[in-house]
Amino acid sequence: MKKMILWGAIVSLLLTITSANDTKAWLMDINTREKLDPKVKKSLDIKSEVKKVAVKKEPKIATQNVDIAKINRAILELKELRISLDIEKKRIEADKKSLNKAKAELSLALQAIINAKVSIEKEKALLSKNKISQKKTEIVKIDKVIKPVIKKTTTSKVDIKITNIGNKSIGDIIKESLGKSELATTKAPTTREVPKPIKYDRKPREMREVRKIDSSSASNLDVFDYKLKAKQVAKNVWCFFGALDKPTKENAGYMVNSCYIKTKDGYLAMDTGPSYQFAKQSYAVMQKIADLPVKYVVNSHEHDDHWLGNDYFKKRFNATLIGPESINKNYKDGDKTRMYNILPENAIKGTHIIDLDKIVKEAFTLTLGGEEFKIIPMDVKAHTGDDVFIYMPKRKVLFAGDLVMNGRITSGRHGSVMGQLKALAMMQKLDWKVLVPGHGFITDARAMDEAKLYFQLTKDRILKAIDEGVDATEINDVVKLIEFKDKAMYDILNAHNVGFAFEELEMLDDE
Numbered sequence: 001m002k003k004m005i006l007w008g009a010i011v012s013l014l015l016t017i018t019s020a021n022d023t024k025a026w027l028m029d030i031n032t033r034e035k036l037d038p039k040v041k042k043s044l045d046i047k048s049e050v051k052k053v054a055v056k057k058e059p060k061i062a063t064q065n066v067d068i069a070k071i072n073r074a075i076l077e078l079k080e081l082r083i084s085l086d087i088e089k090k091r092i093e094a095d096k097k098s099l100n101k102a103k104a105e106l107s108l109a110l111q112a113i114i115n116a117k118v119s120i121e122k123e124k125a126l127l128s129k130n131k132i133s134q135k136k137t138e139i140v141k142i143d144k145v146i147k148p149v150i151k152k153t154t155t156s157k158v159d160i161k162i163t164n165i166g167n168k169s170i171g172d173i174i175k176e177s178l179g180k181s182e183l184a185t186t187k188a189p190t191t192r193e194v195p196k197p198i199k200y201d202r203k204p205r206e207m208r209e210v211r212k213i214d215s216s217s218a219s220n221l222d223v224f225d226y227k228l229k230a231k232q233v234a235k236n237v238w239c240f241f242g243a244l245d246k247p248t249k250e251n252a253g254y255m256v257n258s259c260y261i262k263t264k265d266g267y268l269a270m271d272t273g274p275s276y277q278f279a280k281q282s283y284a285v286m287q288k289i290a291d292l293p294v295k296y297v298v299n300s301h302e303h304d305d306h307w308l309g310n311d312y313f314k315k316r317f318n319a320t321l322i323g324p325e326s327i328n329k330n331y332k333d334g335d336k337t338r339m340y341n342i343l344p345e346n347a348i349k350g351t352h353i354i355d356l357d358k359i360v361k362e363a364f365t366l367t368l369g370g371e372e373f374k375i376i377p378m379d380v381k382a383h384t385g386d387d388v389f390i391y392m393p394k395r396k397v398l399f400a401g402d403l404v405m406n407g408r409i410t411s412g413r414h415g416s417v418m419g420q421l422k423a424l425a426m427m428q429k430l431d432w433k434v435l436v437p438g439h440g441f442i443t444d445a446r447a448m449d450e451a452k453l454y455f456q457l458t459k460d461r462i463l464k465a466i467d468e469g470v471d472a473t474e475i476n477d478v479v480k481l482i483e484f485k486d487k488a489m490y491d492i493l494n495a496h497n498v499g500f501a502f503e504e505l506e507m508l509d510d511e
């Protein structure tokens with residue numbers, strides 16, 4: 001159709017050009033009008049001659065006859081001249097008309113060409129648009145086929161990386177600790193294979209006791225009274241279980257777990273709580289159980305609710321402080337960290353930030369008073385970029401730090417869902433009977449079920465949403481992890497965690 005319009009335009013343009021040639025010829029003819037001028041001139045001359053003859057008052061018969069004949073001839077010539085002028089005039093008018101007509105036709109033809117051009121451009125644009133959207137559809141189709149493959153490849157890459165701790169594989173660690181590797185790797189209890197959401201009293205006894213603190217009287221005292229009670233979780237292992245809450249003036253940072261492991265030569269403390277006062281008061285409780293010095297302190301990660309008590313053990317026992325490099329790197333005395341800003345003055349006063357003595361870069365075994373501690377760093381970002389956990393192979397006790405929480409929602413702001421799943425997979429391979437979380441009260445075989453389920457659902461649902469084209473602004477409407485809505489701090493942390501996880505998994509998806 002469009003082609004026909006174009007051809008029509010070209011034909012009429014050709015026609016116009018042909019008639020324009022005629023016009024040119026005519027214009028040249030007009031120039032020949034000058035040739036007529038002598039005729040006009042001649043008629044004028046004749047007229048003046050007639051006048052002259054009329055004026056001459058001495059006519060001679062002979063000449064008179066000649067003159068009359070001349071006049072008649074002149075009149076005839078004039079008549080002829082007039083006729084040819086009229087013809088000329090008519091021809092000019094006719095030519096004018098045909099010129100105008102040609103002009104009109106030309107402009108029509110031009111318009112037709114312009115129209116044809118416009119419609120060709122439109123058609124071109126439409127064609128490329130169709131092509132682009134066709135290509136897009138093709139890309140989406142290819143994406144759907146390729147993405148799962150890419151995802152599988154990336155995930156398995158991460159798997160391989162994480163199962164190595166320093167130079168030792170997790171299998172080596174198990175072999176070393178148990179002496180028989182097959183047993184340990186095949187012995188995972190079924191309760192840990194199939195995680196189920198756990199329902200229990202939202203305010204366990206320890207938490208209710210924390211709540212009992214009379215905040216007004218506690219804050220009126222010279223020194224905040226944490227009212228600590230140690231709970232034995234295994235032979236020679238006691239822990240202080242903090243509230244399932246964010247740090248507040250009322251709990252003074254006692255919303256974190258801190259443990260003591262007794263050996264015949266002294267204690268090893270895993271995480272030292274949110275303040276110097278907390279460490280001092282927790283040790284006072286332990287001293288009544290067994291009056292032994294604290295020889296070692298191990299910190300699970302850099303969040304300050306877990307290690308601000310370190311200074312107490314350094315001052316009192318010159319304990320060796322062991323932990324992740326991030327503590328030395330990111331904190332120095334005088335920094336106003338989170339606990340300094342939240343805790344009441346009578347709880348935080350006297351708390352100083354000091355450097356760790358030994359940085360955990362590779363897994364190693366620490367022996368104290370006949371007890372063996374495997375100090376294991378994560379080599380990927382998990383709860384933070386730099387996490388450490390302790391495994392006691394003979395006692396089958398694992399201190400997970402914040403890699404495991406239960407009863408509350410974790411805080412994913414410095415973490416990684418993929419790294420967390422990795423950490424949990426590592427821990428699941430270890431043969432433990434007691435697992436102490438960084439926050440939460442469950443320490444039996446179910447201790448990490450909630451964490452596993454939380455991170456697994458987070459990963460699966462966000463990846464599915466990404467595949468379905470859900471973007472960052474919509475992800476919290478799509479992925480809510482509603483199974484966890486009754487867990488402590490769900491309202492404060494869950495949506496943020498989903499947001500952080502989306503950013504992480506979207507990048508993974510793009511790789």
Ligand SMILES: [Zn+2]
Nearest residue numbers: 256303402438
């Ligand atoms: Zn924590």
